[in-house]
Amino acid sequence: MIEFGHPFVFLMLPLPLLIYFFLPAHRQRVAAFRFPFFRELARSAGQEPQAGAIVFSRTRLQNGVAILIWGLLVCALANPERVGEPITQEKAARDVMLAIDISGSMDQRDFPAADGQRVQRLDAVKRVVGDFIDARDGERVALIVFGAKAFVQAPFTEDLATVRALLDQTEVGMAGPHTVLGDAIGLAIKTFQTSEIEDRLLIVLSDGADTGSRMTPINAAAIAAREGVEMITIGVGDPRGTGEQRLDERTLTDIATTAGGQYFFAGDETALGDIYERIDAQTPKKIDVSVYRPKKPLAHFLIALSAAIGLATLGLLYAFKTRRRLA
Structure with missing residues (x-):
C-alpha cells in the first residue's frame, strides 16, 4: 500500500x-x-x-x-x-532483580522438596527460581548472588536462558561462608540506577541472618524505598534452627516493611512455587508493546x-x- x-x-x-x-x-x-x-x-x-x-x-x-x-x-x-x-515489537517495561543467598547456611539439607525428601536449601531455590525466570519472557532479569561478598552474576538482560544457566552454575560458598544481606541490597540498588526503566522489582531469597554487611539491611531497604525499588523478601530455612542456620524472619519482615514490600515464608518447595505464583498475580509481568x-x-x-x-x-x-x- x-x-x-x-x-x-x-x-x-x-x-x-x-x-x-x-x-x-x-x-x-x-x-x-x-x-x-x-x-x-x-x-x-x-x-x-x-x-x-x-x-x-x-x-x-x-x-x-x-x-x-x-x-x-x-x-x-x-x-x-x-x-x-504491521510489525509488533515488545520490550521490557519492568526490571526484575533476583538476589539469592549462597552463603554457608544455604547448604543445610532441611528444605522439604515436593516429594517429601529433605534437600539442600539452594537446590530447591534454584529449581523454583529457574521456572520463575523462564516465565519472565519480555522482561529484563538480573541476578545477584551473595555470601561474604555480593556479586552481579548476570546484569539486566532479556536473555533468560543465560540467566538461568548462570543460576544453575552457582554453588554454596562461591561467595564466601557468611551473609552480607545489606550489601547485597545496596548492590542491587546501584545496579538499578543504571537502568532507565522506572518500574523495578527486587526479590531477595535468604535466611535473613546478616553476619557482616557494611550497611545494615534495614538502612539498605530504606534507600531502596527512596529509589522507587519495590522489594519482596522470601525466607528460606528453618525458623526453629540455631545460630547462623536459623531463619531470621524478623529481619526479612522488617526489610520488606521498610521498603514498602512484602515478606513470604517458604516452608517447602511447593510453598516456594506458590509464592512466585502470588508474586505474578500481585505484580504481573509488564511489557511495552509497540506496532509500526x-x-x-x-x-x-x-x-x-x-x-x-x-x-x-x-x-x-x-x-x-x-x-x-x-x-
Missing part, C-alpha cells in the same frame, strides 16, 4: 493555472514593417538575421509534458511511501522519472527541429 506523508502538498497542483491566469506574461504591441525580401536586405547590409525577443507558443507535446512533470514533482513533494505489513509499519520512500523514483521525461522530450524536439532544417 502506498501512502503520502504530506498530502496537503497536492494543493499546489493548480498553482501553474493560477499563475497563468492571474500573472500572465507581459505583452506589448509595437509598430513594425514586414519585408518579403528581409533576408536579402540584411545580407546586403552585411548583417546576419537573429532571433528576436519573441515568445513562441508551445506545442501540445510541450504542454502535456510540462503538466506531467509538474504533477510528478508535486507527488514527490507529497512524500509517497510504500507501507509494509516499515515505510520505503518513493519520491526519488518520481524525481528521476520526471527528469527522464524532460530530457527525452528535449531530445525529441531537437530531432524534429534538425529534421525540418535538413528538409
